[in-house]
Amino acid sequence: MSTVSMPLADSAIMLRRNLKHTMRNPMVVFNAVLFPIVLMLMFVYVFGGAFNVGEKYVDYATPGLLVTAICYGLGSTAVAVNSDMTKGIINRFKVMDVSRGAVLTGHVIVTTVRGLVAIAAIIGVAFAMGFRSPASALDWLGAIGVIVMLSFAASWLTVALGLAAKTAESAGLATVPLVILPFLSSAFAPADKMAPGVRQFAEYQPFTPVIETLRGLLTGNPPAGHAIAAVAWCAGFALVGYVWAVATFKKRA
């Protein structure tokens, strides 16, 4: 086995394990896929009518819901990573000739895949609810790229949070800010209509540029400034998450 293919093969084995875990845990599927759809129905049909966003609300909210959907799936990853560390199975992997990062990359990939399934569901439901986009195929490709990038970055950060937490419960709690943040952005209402303080926060927090980039791409006019900020934030999250996760993993494993 060559030195390059070994970690890859190990990661694939771990990914298969994590996929089985996901399929067997209805709560994980519910949180990651169904809950964002419930949220979407609520926002569009219950609150949306009252918001004046200057366009059809489903068109405005869909980009934000895509980001929210990714964030909702993170909690279960943090819990799963943490239980891996506390439930003994990791001790077995540690004394085997298994590539060290495979356990972590397995979690990152499964979270990203789960996020993409949720995204596909949201987009499907959005179209059913009347969402229309003038975006070209290239714009869609760009949007998917942004989603994968965010999902990947958030997954590494989540894996790090899961590793750093002492118990599975606190690991789940640690991801709550990531779930709350999209609500304090321009996801569901334009930032300039928010109260002062909240508005500044919404304008400068990481999810706003990501959501604005997505919104721009899906409405056919991507704003370059937001896109650069979005890429920078995601790269930052991914890097911090990765370095933190690997360092914590080395310490614990």
Add this chain to the structure above:
Amino acid sequence: MRTSDIAVSGLRKAFGEKVVLDGISFDVAAGSVFSMLGPNGAGKTTTVNVLTTLLKADAGTVRVAGYDAATATKDVRAAIGVTGQFAAVDELLTGRENLRLMADLKRVRSGDRVVTGLLERFDLAESADKLASTYSGGMRRKLDLAMTLVGSPRVIFLDEPTTGLDPRSRRTMWGIVRELVADGTTIFLTTQYLEEADQLADRIAVLDQGRLIAEGTPEELKRQIPGTHVRLRFAHLGELDAAARLLHGSARDDQELTLRVPSDGDPRSLRALLDLLDEHAIDSREFSVHTPDLDDVFLALTEHATATEIAR
């Protein structure tokens, strides 16, 4: 030639101020069972962790399966199997999937055959497709050991493998250990159960407060401590009297007509004793050597160590 599969010399390990292993050395012959006995907190698990590359030693050398545990960690890991104190199984996978996971990670060829074989051998075939979270404690431990055996590791570490098992499962476990040794596997076993060490081990080391305070075969250990004695039973009080006068330091029991003679139990001194009785024409009806069991040894050794510690 495979002579020793585990060679440890001057192993030291401290966590901060607390010295856990204070320079221990031992050798485990290939294809043998070596048991490390010790009370809780003696440093058994730390030893296992160093030997299985999970911890770095502060000083000393450790070679496992011929590789240096500090530098050739990959080679050591590829050669060993470890079953720890807590069942390391994936509860969200079935028994079969757990074994399959191991077979995949170890790149075992014909993994299906190996997995099916292990399920049958460990009496898990019926529950093979149930989630491990539904298994009883004993079944989990069996699955855990089965996972360790995937890929036929050359050296197996068992850290208190039968703690919390019922007597029947414990015997099954012993049977498996014996089979493994028969196949040439080297086994490093830690246990709190002296009977277990007595049953399985070729050599036993007693670890107390980070030091090896005794090492040898179970019989050697039992003989090391005072308490081994020869018991003679006589037909008449007269013979008992004669023998008691002859053998200094012996203790008589007039009711039972027995005499307890301190002895180290080795054949030469036994023969000398019998010859002596013969010379004086004293005829004993029964002759038996009583060695204390390992519990006596263990208590005597660790108490002694504790006493000297206090004396210092």
